[in-house]
Amino acid sequence: AQSVTQLGSHVSVSEGALVLLRCNYSSSVPPYLFWYVQYPNQGLQLLLKYTTGATLVKGINGFEAEFKKSETSFHLTKPSAHMSDAAEYFCAVSRGGTSYGKLTFGQGTILTVHP
Amino acid sequence: DTGVSQNPRHKITKRGQNVTFRCDPISEHNRLYWYRQTLGQGPEFLTYFQNEAQLEKSRLLSDRFSAERPKGSFSTLEIQRTEQGDSAMYLCASSSDRGSNQPQHFGDGTRLSIL
Numbered sequence: 339a340q341s342v343t344q345l346g347s348h349v350s351v352s353e354g355a356l357v358l359l360r361c362n363y364s365s366s367v368p369p370y371l372f373w374y375v376q377y378p379n380q381g382l383q384l385l386l387k388y389t390t391g392a393t394l395v396k397g398i399n400g401f402e403a404e405f406k407k408s409e410t411s412f413h414l415t416k417p418s419a420h421m422s423d424a425a426e427y428f429c430a431v432s433r434g435g436t437s438y439g440k441l442t443f444g445q446g447t448i449l450t451v452h453p
Numbered sequence: 454d455t456g457v458s459q460n461p462r463h464k465i466t467k468r469g470q471n472v473t474f475r476c477d478p479i480s481e482h483n484r485l486y487w488y489r490q491t492l493g494q495g496p497e498f499l500t501y502f503q504n505e506a507q508l509e510k511s512r513l514l515s516d517r518f519s520a521e522r523p524k525g526s527f528s529t530l531e532i533q534r535t536e537q538g539d540s541a542m543y544l545c546a547s548s549s550d551r552g553s554n555q556p557q558h559f560g561d562g563t564r565l566s567i568l
Binding site: 342347372374379380381382383384387428430439440441442443444445446 | 457459486488493494495496497498501509544546548555556557558559560561562564
């Protein structure tokens, strides 16, 4: 079975400050990992994904995440927050190497950006 | 690429009524997924289609729920005899079957409210 834990249901930062959203996963097989963003009353948009290869993954809108197998973590960062980053962020895991990718999501982290 | 389309966006109904939602995936995507998202939670997997075949169903999908994808294109999710606990956002996603774990593209969801 797979699971995802997102530490902190709410994170608040000032505009221009570092954004750090934490994600830890549990998986009995090598995982594929994803970060999605959700704006109010909308679906989820893929920010970035890790499958294999380079452990530092760059995504859209200046976000990046690093896969750390020893820590079972996949934290999301952005050097400088923008007001438009305010949204809810979800970390998700799927079984690596399977023929399709059923996603297991964390509970989400709401990011608030203050002027 | 017109994206994943879901209709209706909102559905309000009385307890005990039947409801049906529709999902039109990205045209070249063979894989289609349904998820349910309740307030303050991450999406939870409901079911998965490869073309017209329903290959996996979650235990969350009770006997009152049925999903179809008759021609391998659009899909419908029907809930019979709705209950208060069915109030949620129902999300549809699709992905390509070229390679494993292709990223899923989500629609904006159907928000169901049971009175």
